[in-house]
Amino acid sequence: MDSLPLVSIITVSYNAKAYIEQAILSVLEQSYKNIEYIIIDGGSTDGTIDIIKKYEDRISKWISEKDRGISDAFNKGLKMASGSLIGMINGDDWYEPSTVEKIVRQIGENDIAYGDLRLFKEGKTDFVLRGNHKFLDREMTINHPTVFVRKRCYEEFGLFDEKYKCAMDYDLMLRFWSNRCSFKYIPEVLANMRWEGLSDKRWLLGCRETLAIKDKYMPNHKRKHLLYFYKHVAAIAIPKFLKKMKLDSVVKGYRSKVSRVKKVYE
Numbered sequence: 001m002d003s004l005p006l007v008s009i010i011t012v013s014y015n016a017k018a019y020i021e022q023a024i025l026s027v028l029e030q031s032y033k034n035i036e037y038i039i040i041d042g043g044s045t046d047g048t049i050d051i052i053k054k055y056e057d058r059i060s061k062w063i064s065e066k067d068r069g070i071s072d073a074f075n076k077g078l079k080m081a082s083g084s085l086i087g088m089i090n091g092d093d094w095y096e097p098s099t100v101e102k103i104v105r106q107i108g109e110n111d112i113a114y115g116d117l118r119l120f121k122e123g124k125t126d127f128v129l130r131g132n133h134k135f136l137d138r139e140m141t142i143n144h145p146t147v148f149v150r151k152r153c154y155e156e157f158g159l160f161d162e163k164y165k166c167a168m169d170y171d172l173m174l175r176f177w178s179n180r181c182s183f184k185y186i187p188e189v190l191a192n193m194r195w196e197g198l199s200d201k202r203w204l205l206g207c208r209e210t211l212a213i214k215d216k217y218m219p220n221h222k223r224k225h226l227l228y229f230y231k232h233v234a235a236i237a238i239p240k241f242l243k244k245m246k247l248d249s250v251v252k253g254y255r256s257k258v259s260r261v262k263k264v265y266e
Contacts (some may be wrong), residue, residue, distance in 0.1 A: 012090055016090075
C-alpha cells in the first residue's frame with residue numbers, strides 16, 4: 001500500500017456521542033488502508049472524547065479544544081494533514097466502505113473528486129442527492145461529505161473562509177472552480193448523512209451568503225446573481241409551504257425531475 005497515495009481524512013465533531021463511533025468506524029474500516037485519520041473536536045462534554053480515546057491507537061492525530069466555528073475546525077485539520085488527497089466527514093455522517101478506494105482509483109489527473117450523498121431521516125433512507133459541478137456558478141451543487149481535494153489546491157488557493165457561517169463549503173468549491181481546478185464526478189453513493197436534526201432556520205442566511213460569494217468570484221454578473229437569488233429563495237420557500245399543506249408528492253416530483261440537483265427517492 002506504500003505505493004498508493006496517502007489520503008488524509010478529517011472528522012470535525014462537537015458533542016457527537018450518539019453518532020461519532022459510526023463515523024470513526026466508517027473511516028477505520030475502509031477497504032483502502034493508506035489513510036491518515038485526524039479528528040478535530042470542539043471541546044465536547046457529552047462523552048464524545050471517551051469514544052475517540054477508545055480508538056486513539058488507530059487515529060493518527062486528534063485534539064479537543066474550543067474553536068471559532070466549523071470553518072476554524074476544518075482549517076485546523078487541514079493544517080495537520082499530510083496526505084496528498086484530503087477528505088472530510090463530520091462526526092454524525094459516515095462513508096461507504098469503499099469510498100476512499102473509489103476516489104483513489106477514479107480521480108485520475110483531476111484536482112477534486114466527489115459523488116452522491118444518501119440522506120437518512122428517522123433511521124431510514126429518505127433520498128439520494130446527486131452532485132453536479134457544472135452548476136456551481138449558480139449554487140452549491142456538490143455534496144461536501146463526498147468531496148476529496150488534492151492538498152495542493154488548499155496550498156495554492158487557500159482554506160475555508162471563517163466569515164461565512166453557512167456557505168463556507170460553497171465559497172471553497174467556487175474558489176477552486178473559478179481558479180480552473182478540475183472536478184471528477186463519481187456517480188455512486190460515497191457518504192451518508194442524517195438530516196432530521198439539521199436546522200433550517202438559517203437557510204435564508206445561506207442564500208444571502210451564496211449571493212455574496214458569487215458576486216465575489218464573478219463580479220461581472222451581479223444582476224444575474226440577484227435574479228437567481230430570488231429564484232433560489234423561492235425554490236426553498238415554496239417546498240416548505242407545500243409540505244405544510246401535505247403536498248409532499250409535488251415536492252418529490254419537482255426535486256427528482258426538474259431540480260438541477262436531482263434527488264432520487266428510494
